[in-house]
Amino acid sequence: MSFPLRITDALRRAxxxxxxxxxxISGGVDSAVSLAVLQELGxxxxxxxxxxxxxxxxxxxxxxxCSVEAIQDxxxxxxxxxxxHAVRDVAPAFAxxxxxxxxxxxxxxxxxxxxxxxxxxxxxxxxxxxxxQLGCDLVATGHYxxxxxxxxxxxxxxxxVDPDKDQSYFLxxxxxxxxxxxxxxxxxxxxxxxxxxxxxLGFTVADRPxxxxxxxxxxxxxxxxxxxxxxxxxxxxxxxAGRHLGEHRGLGHYTVGQRRGLGIAHTEPLYVVALVPxxxxxxxxxxxxxxxxxxxxxxxxxxxxxxxxxxxxxxxxVVAAQVRxxxxxARVAAWRRLxxxxxxxxxxxxxxxxxxxGLTLYEDDRVVACGRLVASSAVGDTERGEA
Numbered sequence: 001m002s003f004p005l006r007i008t009d010a011l012r013r014a015x016x017x018x019x020x021x022x023x024x025i026s027g028g029v030d031s032a033v034s035l036a037v038l039q040e041l042g043x044x045x046x047x048x049x050x051x052x053x054x055x056x057x058x059x060x061x062x063x064x065x066c067s068v069e070a071i072q073d074x075x076x077x078x079x080x081x082x083x084x085h086a087v088r089d090v091a092p093a094f095a096x097x098x099x100x101x102x103x104x105x106x107x108x109x110x111x112x113x114x115x116x117x118x119x120x121x122x123x124x125x126x127x128x129x130x131x132x133q134l135g136c137d138l139v140a141t142g143h144y145x146x147x148x149x150x151x152x153x154x155x156x157x158x159x160x161v162d163p164d165k166d167q168s169y170f171l172x173x174x175x176x177x178x179x180x181x182x183x184x185x186x187x188x189x190x191x192x193x194x195x196x197x198x199x200x201l202g203f204t205v206a207d208r209p210x211x212x213x214x215x216x217x218x219x220x221x222x223x224x225x226x227x228x229x230x231x232x233x234x235x236x237x238x239x240x241a242g243r244h245l246g247e248h249r250g251l252g253h254y255t256v257g258q259r260r261g262l263g264i265a266h267t268e269p270l271y272v273v274a275l276v277p278x279x280x281x282x283x284x285x286x287x288x289x290x291x292x293x294x295x296x297x298x299x300x301x302x303x304x305x306x307x308x309x310x311x312x313x314x315x316x317x318v319v320a321a322q323v324r325x326x327x328x329x330a331r332v333a334a335w336r337r338l339x340x341x342x343x344x345x346x347x348x349x350x351x352x353x354x355x356x357x358g359l360t361l362y363e364d365d366r367v368v369a370c371g372r373l374v375a376s377s378a379v380g381d382t383e384r385g386e387a
Contacts, residue, residue, distance in 0.1 A: 110356030257352020297371030
């Protein structure tokens with residue numbers, strides 16, 4: 001029978017027949033179909049599963065990406081498809097580069113996104129290192145994103161074509177030099193198409209539900225990472241005018257934009273507007289009071305040299321700032337750089353901007369810059385956050 005997933009000409013151009021590819025697999029449907037696509041393209045595929053986190057003292061969710069069951073499923077998939085499989089323990093690097101910064105950020109009343117650090121500091125550097133050891137031409141994962149070569153030969157990270165599944169935001173902090181070695185077999189596909197292809201290929205994981213959890217936080221309960229009460233002491237909840245409304249459980253339990261779990265009654269819905277660690281204070285307000293038009297980030301990294309210092313979108317380009325994974329992006333009016341910080345002015349306001357999350361700038365669907373959010377403000381207001 002014909003291959004059950006459409007393979008675009010763009011993907012065929014990105015992967016030459018006979019190329020050797022190291023594919024990171026987790027035992028789920030995306031990596032299973034990625035393996036099948038690469039083999040359909042005529043690649044020699046080697047697979048690897050990373051052991052990020054030890055569950056020896058914790059009950060792991062069956063959906064966790066590096067549980068024993070997931071590793072066994074990954075190995076069984078590779079063997080069934082005739083590909084080699086290896087397991088690499090990256091737990092020490094993962095603990096230092098991902099888990100500890102996650103804990104530190106929550107202790108400092110920030111809201112971290114550990115996937116940004118995992119991809120940029122652990123997963124892709126390790127994939128490339130291992131690929132070099134094996135003599136592989138390319139590395140691949142099951143992410144929904146695309147790497148596309150420009151006319152001058154440079155390779156850029158682009159959004160995946162499925163807007164509901166696009167994962168380029170999680171990948172935006174990876175060093176851009178890596179993209180010339182990376183291919184994403186599913187970047188030109190939509191998730192329902194991938195599941196249907198998995199069914200037709202006979203994969204038992206075709207209908208396995210996706211995990212929305214952080215891989216090292218079983219069942220969404222991160223309290224075991226804070227054994228000494230480092231999620232903070234109780235303190236006051238106040239509105240934006242400073243009026244006392246109640247008591248919070250510790251700032252580590254909250255994030256900007258949060259509505260549920262505040263434990264206070266009010267005549268209208270209230271949202272977290274800001275966390276103020278210096279005074280152990282949680283500031284809440286209406287949804288309108290969470291709206292901001294200015295953003296600031298540190299660790300600024302321009303992928304495109306045209307975005308190195310500042311300016312305004314040129315030549316009719318549409319530049320959007322994405323402030324979290326599910327955010328569709330807000331149009332950028334201008335940006336300016338001060339040292340390793342970037343300040344961004346938006347055309348329209350965005351709600352619930354949390355310091356600690358990633359900021360990714362896109363020109364149309366191409367990633368052009370990134371950083372970590374440290375502050376935000378409405379026009380004319382004092383910045384909220386670290387700034």
